[in-house]
Amino acid sequence: MSYIAPTKDMEFVINELADLNGVTALPGFSDATPDLVSAVLEEAGKLASEVLAPLNRIGDEQGSKLEGDIVKTPDGWKEAYEQFISGGWNGLAFSPDLGGQGLPWLVSTAVQEMWHAANMSFGLCPLLTQGAIEAIELHGSDELKAAYLEKMVSGEWTGTMNLTEPQAGSDLSAVRAKAEPNGDHFLISGQKIFITYGDHELTENIIHLVLARTPDAPEGTKGISLFIVPKHILNADGTPGERNDVRTVSLEHKLGIHASPTAVLSYGDNGGAEGYLVGEENRGLVYMFTMMNLARHAVGVEGIAIAERAYQQALNFSKERVQGRALDGSAERVTIIHHPDVQRMLMTMRSQIEAMRAVAYLSASAFDKSLHHPDEEERKRQQGLMELLTPIVKGWSTEVGNDVAYLGVQVHGGMGFIEETGAAQHSRDARITTIYEGTTGIQAGDLVGRKVLRDGGAVARAVIAQMRADCQALSGTDGLNSNKQSLEQGIGALEKSTEWILQSVSDDPELPAAAASPYLQLWGTVVGGWQLARASMIASDKLGSGGDDNFYKAKINSARFYAANILPQALAFEIAVTEGSQTVLEFDTA
């Protein structure tokens, strides 16, 4: 059940596919050289393997518990968290002005993958804090920033996001929590559910970011404001003081991520919790959307992380478990890794993980460039790419992450169904990733509506053109012809589906909505194939040049396997989009 950070593949992706050089050349990132990145990944990998990964089963078994008024995290959690923040890991991608390390999101993404692979329940705590920091940094007043950010960047305080209410799942227009003005602050009341790390005793304070409505706010999405509501109201000297009027009603009993406390929080049972407006009134949802790309990207990375963990465990098991005989007729019993069907499962896992990792890191690199590139045109281009890729990273990597975790159980056979083996936990933990931060359906709707239809397909077509150009380059390389053909077909399927989406909306606006899910999976499948094709070109150039030839050969094999076994699914997705969507709408809701 151990985890070893796949630093070799991470570095290959960061350096060769996601253009670390280009990121290092951005203002402020000159320190982020390949050597430094390598050192950071190595250190993070140690913490992940040695500290976080061994706590993963304990966390699942014990879970976090509400005992009286206190949320108790599992044994070892507090010590691990202290080690985590004392290493400076919480502020990896935040500005040195706030005490952060100022590293690119590209690097932070790889490090986050490690936390989530080692221990997803643990990794959620800094993930939520990161989101809260973003919100305050981008939209909070200088006063609020001064009061909260440094402690949150260091990890001394954690952050939460309070969006959901019982009557409103993903539909935030239905938020009802109230915020009454009261002098220099507001009094917040209402119930919030599904609050990740909504309560715990890891830190002295918890900074809740809460969506609520002021008294005269317009109905719907345009009347929602964002507030900071600390668990402990700050004293004049900035230290945490008296308890605010927020109470943990219960923790959810969940399928997975048992150690991550998912709280029902009640605000204002005794008159109202002190809250401080972030930015302007009624702009809360806009602020949420600015953070959403990052949060969704991070959840996509969770899908990859759990997949990697499940793969490592299945691979180890397959090398140890003796069962059956080889097909060559020898009498010797063999380890199951010698059975072709097990090899197919392992290759299905590995090749998709490599594809997903490449796409997610490429998107992180685009995010860095969109923020820091000196050229405005390039910033815009990179932002378009990142925005297009975000729902794909979230929606595709989490769905495939679940598939991979499922296969991880399958490789174990009967042992996979026994909880002590740990393979089932990965599958249970992974299950939330296609749901929170917007379900796969919501990602698909975002892709179709905001990322493709809104600009008339401009960014989508540009990315497809880039894929075509890279695909042409495949012809120059030996042994990659079958990859090329498969990738060409995939790109063709994506292009036809994209044009169909752009056309069909005028026939019936429900058609693109009915097509959205297979269209998103089509994108993921093809961009994954594109990145693996790039990887195989680079790897075959490097073969025999004194590097790790076994690694390069494995990269080429992954790409070949993916091209022949995974990428052809594009053909089926295309038909589901262009011919299947009409049949969805024939569904009789009665």
Place this chain on the structure above:
Amino acid sequence: MSYIAPTKDMEFVINELADLNGVTALPGFSDATPDLVSAVLEEAGKLASEVLAPLNRIGDEQGSKLEGDIVKTPDGWKEAYEQFISGGWNGLAFSPDLGGQGLPWLVSTAVQEMWHAANMSFGLCPLLTQGAIEAIELHGSDELKAAYLEKMVSGEWTGTMNLTEPQAGSDLSAVRAKAEPNGDHFLISGQKIFITYGDHELTENIIHLVLARTPDAPEGTKGISLFIVPKHILNADGTPGERNDVRTVSLEHKLGIHASPTAVLSYGDNGGAEGYLVGEENRGLVYMFTMMNLARHAVGVEGIAIAERAYQQALNFSKERVQGRALDGSAERVTIIHHPDVQRMLMTMRSQIEAMRAVAYLSASAFDKSLHHPDEEERKRQQGLMELLTPIVKGWSTEVGNDVAYLGVQVHGGMGFIEETGAAQHSRDARITTIYEGTTGIQAGDLVGRKVLRDGGAVARAVIAQMRADCQALSGTDGLNSNKQSLEQGIGALEKSTEWILQSVSDDPELPAAAASPYLQLWGTVVGGWQLARASMIASDKLGSGGDDNFYKAKINSARFYAANILPQALAFEIAVTEGSQTVLEFDTA
């Protein structure tokens, strides 16, 4: 969380697709008229909905527990079991000579689907008893039959299958349990694991069927014998007497089916458990194989059952949960069933359930005919069909059953991840179905090796020819042209893949093994489409003839949806078989 048996669809499949008339015409089945079958399904449906389904959550929460020397099943289990056997349900498909109802497997299959949908943990108990009855009935001496069968058919005693040992999962050649001759019986010793309902207090006795080796047995699969080992040794008057030397060491802590006690059993800790040889020495594995088709078929039906349960729950939720707005721009919030993406999920679930049900019932019908048809040629033909379909029913219906249960969680959004909702339980319960009674990989190997290669593709080609003939008939029916094209493509993919399998084995015997899994899914996908196409033809003939037109329209819609959204996956499977298998074998095991 309720369950209502889908009797309308079951009867349609039984009567129209699986040829109940033909089965009723078989010797001994003249009573099994459509009316009687309808009455049986109605009664079974009541028991399933009213008694078994309400216990499903309780069973999951409480689980079965080993307390001291006693395995305690959850609250309500014992009463439900008594009601179950007093209704005569345990012996539905067994001979009236043994106290059974003598109904065809076709009918029994539908009834079993209900038990497993209502409460899979409960349904496993009679399922295992059924397997044990089969083994004794087919291979036991008259004396053993007289001593055990009647009580087992009535359900007063249950049965178990003891195959697996810790060092030998699916590889039974490695079985080490010992059987020492000792007068008129044998003394059995050794440890067996994964024994479903290996211990419980529902009945006075438990009849274990145990694989073990006699002292001079040859090594490997040809030295394994089958024994009856009762929990309580029978008195001279046939009643259960003193405890045999078999002890429950522990119950497994599993991902799902918590209420089904999965035992580790230790035989012979005090000198040896009394065991009685079934049939001849060293033929135990052969006897197991004769029962395996039925057991595998039953597990395939479990996949369908859980899928149906998950679908019903998701459908109900989608009709109640209000969230978001319709795309027509109206301000009113709607139930989520109005969102096209939710409709796509529901149709994906429903159409595949209907496809799987049709294939499983067709296979059950073929089993009945293979046993009872007066014409030997026809018996052989039906046996060939049943044997081909069995790994498909098992391997495909359980994989798709997991997919459907997964979607059931997804439709619930965040609520799906909360255990109290119950959607997650279906997903956890379903997870074992692709593993026990032979993993999907083992089914795929069986399909390729024993069902396709062994007879040079004769049966496979005959079934493909039948599909082609039925597909041609589609052209005569209005509105089915797009179905026809999709089905033709699917059949083409299956045909090409089958010929490739038959060819490739001479190049490398590992190639068909590497192709086996996608080849099996290809079969399932296409035979499912074939049956839905037949269903839609029949339904469109019946439209307007005074029957339930809404039902017939829904059948036609399911077929149309499946043809456009599911069946095209055949194209990807074909490529994975014919082009992908070579890339599997490039996997580096080091």
